[in-house]
Structures are given as structure tokens and as C-alpha cells.
Amino acid sequence: MSSSKEPPRGxxxxxxxxxxxxxxxxxxxxxxxxxITPATGPEIVPAGDVTRIALRINGRTHPALVEPRWSLLHVxxxxxxxxxxxxxxxxxxxxxxxxxxxxxxxxxxxTLAVEAEGAExxxxxxxxxxxxxxxxxxxxxxxxxxxxxxxxxxxxMATEALLRANPHPSPxxxxxxxxxxxxxxxxxxxxxxxxxRAAELRSGGAS
Amino acid sequence: MIxxxxxxxxxxxxxxxxxxxxxxxxxxxxxxxxxxxxxxxxDAYERVSGTAEYPSDLLLPxxxxxxxxxxxxxxxxxxxxxxxxxxxxxxVRAVISGFTPLNAALRPHEQLIRETLFGPVRRxxxxxxxxxxxxxPYHAHDALxxxxxxxxxxxxxxxxxDALAEGAPLVHEEGNRVGDASTYARGDVAAxxxxxxxxxxxxxxxxxxxxxxxxxxxxxxxxxxxxxxxWESTQGVFPVQAGVARGLGMPLSRVRxxxxxxxxxxxxxxxxxxxxxxxxxxxxxxxxxxxxxxTREETLLSAGNRPPSNTRxxxxxxxxxxxxxxxLSATGTGGAYRAGGTGGLDFLxxxxxxxxxxxxxxxxxYVNAGPARAMRAPGYPQAAWALEQMMDALAExxxxxxxxxxxxxxxxxxxxxxxxxxxxxxxxxxRDGAEAFGWEAxxxxxxxxxxxxxxxxxxxxxAMWGAGGGGPPATVILKLFSDGSLNLNLGASDIGxxxxxxxxxxxxxxxxxxxxxxxxxxxxTGTTQYATASGGSKTVPxxxxxxxxxxxxxxxxxxxxxxxxxxxxVATLALREGKVVTTSGPSxxxxxxxxxxxxxxxxxxxxxxxxxxxxxxxxxPFAAHFCEVEVDTRTGRVELVRFLAAQDSGRVMNRTTYxxxxxxxxxxxxxxxMTEKRVLDRGQTGRLVGHGWTDYRIPTAMDVPTSLEVLPIxxxxxxxxxxxxxxxxxxxxxxxxxxxxxxxxxxxxxxxTATPITPAAVLEALAAQRQESTR
Ligand code: FES
Ligand code: FES
Numbered sequence: 010m011s012s013s014k015e016p017p018r019g020x021x022x023x024x025x026x027x028x029x030x031x032x033x034x035x036x037x038x039x040x041x042x043x044x045i046t047p048a049t050g051p052e053i054v055p056a057g058d059v060t061r062i063a064l065r066i067n068g069r070t071h072p073a074l075v076e077p078r079w080s081l082l083h084v085x086x087x088x089x090x091x092x093x094x095x096x097x098x099x100x101x102x103x104x105x106x107x108x109x110x111x112x113x114x115x116x117x118x119x120t121l122a123v124e125a126e127g128a129e130x131x132x133x134x135x136x137x138x139x140x141x142x143x144x145x146x147x148x149x150x151x152x153x154x155x156x157x158x159x160x161x162x163x164x165x166m167a168t169e170a171l172l173r174a175n176p177h178p179s180p181x182x183x184x185x186x187x188x189x190x191x192x193x194x195x196x197x198x199x200x201x202x203x204x205x206r207a208a209e210l211r212s213g214g215a216s
Numbered sequence: 217m218i219x220x221x222x223x224x225x226x227x228x229x230x231x232x233x234x235x236x237x238x239x240x241x242x243x244x245x246x247x248x249x250x251x252x253x254x255x256x257x258x259d260a261y262e263r264v265s266g267t268a269e270y271p272s273d274l275l276l277p278x279x280x281x282x283x284x285x286x287x288x289x290x291x292x293x294x295x296x297x298x299x300x301x302x303x304x305x306x307x308v309r310a311v312i313s314g315f316t317p318l319n320a321a322l323r324p325h326e327q328l329i330r331e332t333l334f335g336p337v338r339r340x341x342x343x344x345x346x347x348x349x350x351x352x353p354y355h356a357h358d359a360l361x362x363x364x365x366x367x368x369x370x371x372x373x374x375x376x377x378d379a380l381a382e383g384a385p386l387v388h389e390e391g392n393r394v395g396d397a398s399t400y401a402r403g404d405v406a407a408x409x410x411x412x413x414x415x416x417x418x419x420x421x422x423x424x425x426x427x428x429x430x431x432x433x434x435x436x437x438x439x440x441x442x443x444x445x446x447w448e449s450t451q452g453v454f455p456v457q458a459g460v461a462r463g464l465g466m467p468l469s470r471v472r473x474x475x476x477x478x479x480x481x482x483x484x485x486x487x488x489x490x491x492x493x494x495x496x497x498x499x500x501x502x503x504x505x506x507x508x509x510x511t512r513e514e515t516l517l518s519a520g521n522r523p524p525s526n527t528r529x530x531x532x533x534x535x536x537x538x539x540x541x542x543x544l545s546a547t548g549t550g551g552a553y554r555a556g557g558t559g560g561l562d563f564l565x566x567x568x569x570x571x572x573x574x575x576x577x578x579x580x581x582y583v584n585a586g587p588a589r590a591m592r593a594p595g596y597p598q599a600a601w602a603l604e605q606m607m608d609a610l611a612e613x614x615x616x617x618x619x620x621x622x623x624x625x626x627x628x629x630x631x632x633x634x635x636x637x638x639x640x641x642x643x644x645x646x647r648d649g650a651e652a653f654g655w656e657a658x659x660x661x662x663x664x665x666x667x668x669x670x671x672x673x674x675x676x677x678x679a680m681w682g683a684g685g686g687g688p689p690a691t692v693i694l695k696l697f698s699d700g701s702l703n704l705n706l707g708a709s710d711i712g713x714x715x716x717x718x719x720x721x722x723x724x725x726x727x728x729x730x731x732x733x734x735x736x737x738x739x740x741t742g743t744t745q746y747a748t749a750s751g752g753s754k755t756v757p758x759x760x761x762x763x764x765x766x767x768x769x770x771x772x773x774x775x776x777x778x779x780x781x782x783x784x785x786v787a788t789l790a791l792r793e794g795k796v797v798t799t800s801g802p803s804x805x806x807x808x809x810x811x812x813x814x815x816x817x818x819x820x821x822x823x824x825x826x827x828x829x830x831x832x833x834x835x836x837p838f839a840a841h842f843c844e845v846e847v848d849t850r851t852g853r854v855e856l857v858r859f860l861a862a863q864d865s866g867r868v869m870n871r872t873t874y875x876x877x878x879x880x881x882x883x884x885x886x887x888x889x890m891t892e893k894r895v896l897d898r899g900q901t902g903r904l905v906g907h908g909w910t911d912y913r914i915p916t917a918m919d920v921p922t923s924l925e926v927l928p929i930x931x932x933x934x935x936x937x938x939x940x941x942x943x944x945x946x947x948x949x950x951x952x953x954x955x956x957x958x959x960x961x962x963x964x965x966x967x968x969t970a971t972p973i974t975p976a977a978v979l980e981a982l983a984a985q986r987q988e989s990t991r
């Protein structure tokens with residue numbers, strides 16, 4: 010198994026995925042969710058203009074009527090009813106909403122539903138093998154890599170993305186790979202263990 | 217009435233609850249099979265699969281989305297709210313404010329709406345002006361933007377250090393002092409200072425820390441006739457039920473609050489919020505279920521905080537390390553309303569170390585900023601930041617090792633309350649912690665780096681927590697079904713600490729059943745028993761003895777059923793691996809599922825109550841944290857190389873969740889000490905600077921210690937309660953920040969007395985040090 014022709018997903022200590030995606034996504038904040046500017050805000054966009062789209066989510070096609078400004082996160086949670094991806098901030102700062110878009114980790118709160126059309130979207134629900142946990146999820150359960158669990162589906166997806174790109178991450182790769190996902194309960198120590206364990210399980214390691 | 221429900225559980229003189237007919241407590245276990253092992257959480261599957269339904273995940277047919285307009289000014293009078301344009305927008309279903317007309321559904325709540333929720337004078341940025349409900353969150357935010365509000369902007373004061381100055385703007389007409397200063401004294405501090413060989417005095421500051429739980433605050437509210445159901449992200453469904461019932465003038469029986477999963481609280485979700493009542497009112501007026509979760513920005517402004525503190529400590533010590541006097545004066549602020557801004561600030565100085573002469577004075581001050589809410593050991597991390605840095609400075613001044621100085625001043629009695637502790641692991645935490653950490657060697661290693669650009673340092677800090685013993689009330693029901701499986705029914709919330717798992721382990725221990733056969737029903741006022749909020753590090757010491765009592769009650773009935781069936785004396789029977797077995801006489805056994813009486817009845821029910829705590833004793837957890845840092849003197853970056861947390865929280869119930877909870881406490885302490893600071897524009901606008909996590913920085917995966925070790929000091933407290941557990945969540949965060957500060961001081965020889973220790977703060981301190989030395 011070749012381990013390192015790919016550039017490591019984590020960016021080591023200097024640039025974390027968090028910093029990178031945040032700056033990348035800033036432009037979309039205003040579009041994704043209007044800022045709450047009381048009374049004096051800019052002109053109001055007339056609501057109600059809907060477009061018909063079809064999203065590929067977890068291997069199935071979901072048609073939906075969406076407003077162009079709706080985030081992928083909103084559509085997943087409120088329209089499609091897949092609530093594993095969570096909203097922690099709605100502004101690209103926490104990673105609770107992380108999903109895979111064509112194998113890449115994306116903040117679903119900063120991704121418009123209309124731009125996700127045509128891509129293969131994977132949520133934590135999509136990692137399940139029927140009723141059984143997928144290996145990354147299993148690793149999180151075994152290592153107790155959460156407390157309240159609210160950030161967990163996002164952490165699981167960030168880990169899944171890391172391991173799809175880099176099946177044998179170094180400790181630095183691991184820190185970098187999950188550094189775009191905040192955990193206010195502070196379960197990071199066990200999250201690092203979970204990523205190691207997931208790498209093991211995914212490469213058919215001992216269970 | 218909303219703020220009364222703030223749940224200030226840490227205050228002395230709080231209500232004392234009674235529990236009915238608690239049977240005499242059994243002795244703590246001397247040996248355990250399940251309790252104390254490492255066990256995966258009972259809800260791990262739900263949490264990692266995404267199937268756990270958090271209140272913010274709930275989708276009900278016809279559900280609307282609520283949103284709140286909050287004041288952009290730190291101090292203003294609202295002159296009018298014009299909702300005409302907002303109400304005309306598509307998808308907008310309801311607008312409530314202090315000015316919009318009230319229909320028949322809302323009229324009974326006129327006072328609540330006009331005076332409390334949306335009162336005319338708003339005293340902090342983020343205080344509510346109006347609430348709306350619409351078809352989607354987007355439509356709701358459109359509506360907020362279309363509301364026209366006229367304000368009369370008033371002068372503000374946003375920093376407590378400015379608020380007592382002559383001519384400072386008044387937050388409330390009666391002045392900016394929240395009552396008189398609280399004072400405490402024992403012995404004679406003047407005599408104590410006279411006795412000392414060294415007297416030091418220093419000022420410390422801690423910045424405002426904000427809970428920012430990952431799931432924001434909020435609920436889904438739904439009416440069915442006169443009955444209201446609220447799914448709330450909360451630490452306690454019963455306090456929310458009480459708050460809603462009081463706020464809306466309803467009987468408790470008509471308010472059902474459910475909160476099975478919740479995405480973190482840290483003290484900010486001990487009771488309902490303004491959002492809870494708003495959701496209920498919006499649901500009532502729109503005749504639809506309403507989901508109202510506040511935004512991340514609102515959590516920074518209006519959902520509580522650990523207030524800033526300013527502390528001066530003067531301390532006297534003899535050359536042999538005996539503390540002779542401690543004198544503290546501190547100010548703090550609970551924000552714009554009475555919210556315990558200095559609560560707990562002086563307790564450690566009064567209690568942690570043996571000292572006969574102590575005087576403290578704390579003054580709470582109003583400012584135009586969001587009110588405090590209890591945050592993980594309210595007051596204690598602030599106090600530890602000051603006291604534990606002072607202890608370090610004293611050790612240095614008398615040339616004593618900081619570990620040795622602390623060990624010299626251990627108290628076996630609670631000096632504040634004049635009673636012995638059931639157990640105190642303070643000495644063991646410090647001594648065993650230092651040994652496990654390799655204190656001496658690490659210290660020597662660090663001192664060898666003094667001239668290098670990257671320097672090492674080690675630091676220690678100790679702590680205790682003034683609550684954490686738990687107590688009544690708690691009522692728990694345990695049902696045994698005819699096939700031998702069980703249902704454990706308790707009202708407590710599991711806020712991520714592993715409560716449910718620990719309770720299942722207690723049942724499994726007592727009944728010798730497989731923990732997987734136990735189904736847990738919890739945190740629902742409609743179907744479970746009364747429990748206080750999960751906070752104060754008291755859930756396990758409160759609930760686990762009640763769970764054990766329920767298991768014992770059930771066991772007694774089961775053994776009686778079996779004795780009749782087998783025709784033996786009940787005293788010869790015991791439970792083992794899901795069976796009733798004889799322990800003497802001819803060997804007989806019967807599986808639980810074959811108990812005829814159980815099968816006839818379908819269920820046997822055990823009830824357990826929490827008994828009182830031991831009389832004349834205090835039950836408190838203790839801790840000591842050790843830290844090794846590497847400081848780059850060129851960049852100011854502080855790397856946490858190694859961290860060890862020694863904790864005395866009585867019996868370790870589940871080692872897996874125990875370790876995790878300590879990791880979390882340390883991480884939050886790292887945030888408090890190194891990254892977190894609420895910045896208000898003190899001079900110009902009084903408003904929050906930066907409205908998310910980019911500016912209010914909490915620890916990320918990059919910030920936590922490279923190596924983080926947990927050392928449980930398991931003393932097996934045989935007096936505290938029948939399971940021997942003390943609280944853990946809060947004592948795990950108190951000593952972290954000062955341990956880091958002391959390590960940084962050890963590395964650099966400069967003391968950083970204000971949080972957070974950012975690279976900029978380190979560089980500034982180093983620059984000041986250079987200036988000092990060239991002078
Ligand atoms: S919810 Fe998307 S990054 Fe926080
Ligand atoms: S587990 Fe609670 S935020 Fe990560």
C-alpha cells in the first residue's frame with residue numbers, strides 16, 4: 010500500500026484546515042445566511058424564489074425545491090431530514106456541519122445547496138452500513154471521542170475525509186486534519202485516538 | 217422572573233430540599249465488578265451514528281422557525297417597533313415585541329411581553345427587542361431585518377473598572393454597585409502579616425469567558441390545547457419546566473419538558489432562557505410548533521458568561537512555609553442584572569490552604585453587558601488564577617519548592633465551615649501528582665534551558681471545589697420486566713458527562729446483571745422523576761446513591777419472590793449473572809425470567825431516594841494540575857508539552873468517561889488561561905468586538921497539550937454517600953490556567969498576571985523584563 014505520494018491532508022502546525030476554509034468561505038457568509046443587522050440592514054432580498062434541484066446524498070437522489078440562498082446544511086437538515094450534520098455557528102468557524110462533497114470535507118453551512126448539485130454528498134448517515142456503524146464511527150465509539158456528541162458527526166466526517174486522502178496519517182496530520190472542527194467539550198485527546206483507531210480499522214486492523 | 221430562575225446553585229444559604237423516607241444508606245461497596253472499570257457509553261452508537269436527536273434536530277410537521285431581534289446598543293430605550301413591513305413578508309407568521317398589538321392568545325401574557333421579555337429599557341447589547349416566527353430560518357431573518365425600531369440611545373459603561381468612577385453612566389438608577397461588598401474575616405490579618413517573614417501583594421485579572429456550547433441555546437415549543445411541550449437543550453428539564461410554568465402562569469402538570477440529548481451547557485443551560493418563553497408564545501400565537509435556537513453571535517452576547525475579575529491578594533508567609541495571613545479584595549461584574557458577578561471569587565482563599573488569618577472583600581458591579589450565568593465552577597478558576605500564582609511567588613520569595621509549600625499548608629477541615637472533610641485528597645493530588653509527573657526531574661530539565669531561545673518551565677496549581685458532594689432530592693425508579701431486562705427511569709440530564717452509563721453500571725453492580733440489558737429513560741418531566749439540574753458537579757454523587765437505593769429496593773422484592781418460589785430463606789439468596797442463586801444450603805438457582813410472580817405481574821418496581829449527606833462533615837473534591845511548557849522567546853508562543861491532572865473525586869465510577877471529563881476540564885482551562893477573552897469596545901460603542909469563534913477563540917486541536925495524563929486519586933470515600941463518588945466536572949478545570957501561568961513564569965522569570973497568555977502577552981512581558989534589567 011503506498012502511503013505518502015499524496016501530499017498530507019493536514020497542513021502541520023502552520024496552516025490548519027480551519028484557517029484555510031474560513032478565509033476561503035468568508036465571501037459566502039452573507040449569501041448563506043443574512044447577517045442579523047437590525048433595522049438598518051441593506052435592502053431585503055425578496056424571499057420565495059425557488060429552484061428545482063436534485064442532490065446526490067449518500068448514494069441516493071433527492072429532488073428539492075430550494076431558494077438559491079439556502080445552505081446545503083439547511084437543506085440537508087430541514088428539507089431532506091438528515092440531521093447528523095449540525096449547525097454550530099453557521100459561519101464557517103466550527104466544522105459541526107462538515108460533510109463530504111466528492112470526498113472533500115466541506116462546511117455545509119458555507120456551501121449553497123444549488124452549488125452542491127451534481128456532486129456526491131456524504132453525511133454521517135451515509136457512513137453507516139445498514140444499522141451497523143462504519144469503521145470511523147466505530148472508532149469514535151470505542152475511544153470515547155466525544156462528550157455531548159454535538160460536534161461528533163462533523164469530527165467523524167473530517168476524519169473520514171482525512172483517511173480517504175491519507176490512510177496512514179502522522180500525529181501532526183491528525184491534528185491538522187481535525188483542526189477545522191471545534192469541540193467545546195474538549196474531547197480532542199480522545200479524538201486523536203479515534204483517528205488512529207479508525208485508520209487501523211479501515212486498513213483491516215485488529216478489532 | 218426569568219433571571220430569578222438563574223439557578224445559582226453554588227450560593228450559600230440556598231434552599232434545602234427534602235427527600236421522602238430515604239431508607240438508611242447501605243455501606244459503600246468494598247469490591248466492585250462493574251463500577252470503576254472502563255465502559256463504553258450506553259449511547260455511543262446514537263452519538264456517533266448521528267441518530268441521537270438533539271432538540272435542535274427535531275422536525276415537527278408544520279414547524280416554524282423563530283428568531284430574535286436583539287438590541288444593537290449597550291444601553292437604550294426602545295421608543296417604537298414597527299412590524300408592518302416584516303409582517304407583510306411572505307412566510308412570516310408571527311411578530312411579538314413590546315409594541316406590536318397583542319391578540320387574545322397573547323393578552324394574558326401582556327406583562328411578561330411588555331415588561332420582561334421585551335421591556336422598554338435595554339441594558340446590554342443583545343437584550344431582546346422582538347421575536348418572529350416564519351416558515352424557514354431565512355424568512356425569519358428577513359423579518360428581523362424588516363423590523364423598524366426607534367431607539368433613544370443612552371450613555372453606557374461596559375467595563376467594571378470604569379463603572380464606579382465619578383460620573384460614570386448608571387446601569388440602574390440606584391447606582392452601579394450591586395449591594396454592599398461581601399466580606400469575610402477570621403483571625404487577625406494584621407497580626408498575621410506582622411508574624412510573616414515575607415509579605416507579597418499582587419493584582420490579578422481574568423477576562424470574561426463565554427460558555428459557547430456547540431449546540432446553541434434554544435428549544436422547540438408545541439402546544440396541544442392547554443398543554444405545552446418543550447424540547448429544550450438543557451442541563452435540567454425540571455428547572456425549565458418550573459420556569460416556563462411560572463412565566464406563563466401554568467400548572468407544572470401542563471408543561472412537559474424533554475431534553476434527552478443536548479450539545480453542551482457548562483452552566484449556561486441550568487434553567488430556561490428568554491428564548492424558551494419566546495418560543496412558547498410564538499407557538500401559541502401562530503398555532504404551530506416553533507423551533508427557536510439562538511445564533512452563535514447571540515450566545516456571545518446574551519447567554520451568560522464567566523465574568524471578568526480583578527483581584528488583589530496580599531499574603532504573608534514564614535520562612536518555613538507557614539501561611540500567616542491572606543487578604544483578598546476583588547471586584548467583578550454579573551453584567552447588567554444581578555447575576556452573581558463575584559460569586560465564589562474568594563472561596564479558595566478562605567478554604568484551600570490552612571491559614572488562621574483571612575480577610576476577604578468582594579464587590580459586584582453593574583455594567584452594560586450580558587448577564588453572567590454559572591460557568592463551570594463559578595468564581596473558582598478566577599480565584600485559583602490569583603491565589604495559585606501568589607503561592608508560587610511566595611515559594612520563590614522564601615526559596616521553597618512550590619510543591620513543598622503547598623504540601624506544608626494542607627487543611628483536613630473545611631476552615632470556612634468549621635467541619636472536617638469526609639476525605640481530602642489534596643495532599644495526595646499534590647504529592648502523587650508531582651511524583652507521577654516527574655516534578656523534580658522536569659524542573660531540573662527546564663532550568664537547563666535558561667539561556668536558550670526556547671525555554672522550558674514547569675508549574676503546579678491546586679484546587680478544591682466548594683460543592684461536588686451532591687445531595688437530596690433525587691427519586692429514581694427501576695423496573696424489572698418479566699424477561700429479566702430492566703428500565704431505569706431518572707429525571708437527570710446527561711450533559712455529555714456519561715451520567716446514563718454510570719447509572720447503568722451502578723444497577724449492573726448491585727443486581728449483577730449485564731449493563732446492556734438496562735434501558736434508560738431520562739430527562740423528561742412527563743415520564744421521569746424530579747431531579748435537579750445537572751450542574752455543580754453533583755449529578756453522579758446525587759443520582760448514583762438514589763439509583764443504588766432503587767436497585768436495592770428492587771433486589772429485596774426479587775429475592776422475596778424467589779424465596780417463596782424456591783421455598784428457602786430469603787437470607788440465603790443472592791443475585792448472580794441474571795439469576796437468583798442460593799449462597800448456602802443445597803445449591804439452587806432460578807433465572808430472573810423464570811420468577812413466576814414476576815411473570816404474573818409483568819413488572820417489579822424498585823424506588824430509590826437520595827438520602828442526606830453525612831452530618832457535621834463536608835464532601836468536597838480536590839485536584840492538582842502539573843504542566844510543562846516550552847516558550848519560544850522570539851515568537852511568544854507557549855507550547856503545552858506535558859500536562860498531568862491529579863483528581864480526587866472519590867470513587868472512579870467509569871474510568872473511560874472520568875478521563876474524558878478531565879480532558880475536557882483541562883481543555884476549557886487552557887482556553888481560560890490562553891485563548892479566550894470577550895472584547896467589548898470599552899471606549900466608543902460598548903459593543904462586542906468580533907461576533908464568532910474567529911475572534912472569540914476557544915481551544916482547537918492545535919492548542920491542547922501534546923501529552924495529557926489523568927491521575928485519579930481514588931480514596932474510596934466511605935462517608936460521602938453510598939457510592940462514594942464526588943463530583944468531577946468542575947474541579948477538573950479550576951487549577952489548569954494558573955498551572956500554565958506558573959510554568960510560563962518558571963520558564964521566563966516574568967509573571968503574566970492577566971489572562972489570556974497569548975504570544976503578544978508573552979512578548980510584552982519579555983520586553984518589560986528587558987527594560988527593567990537595562991534600567
Ligand atoms: S456550522 Fe458550519 S462551520 Fe460551524
Ligand atoms: S463532544 Fe461536545 S462539542 Fe465535541
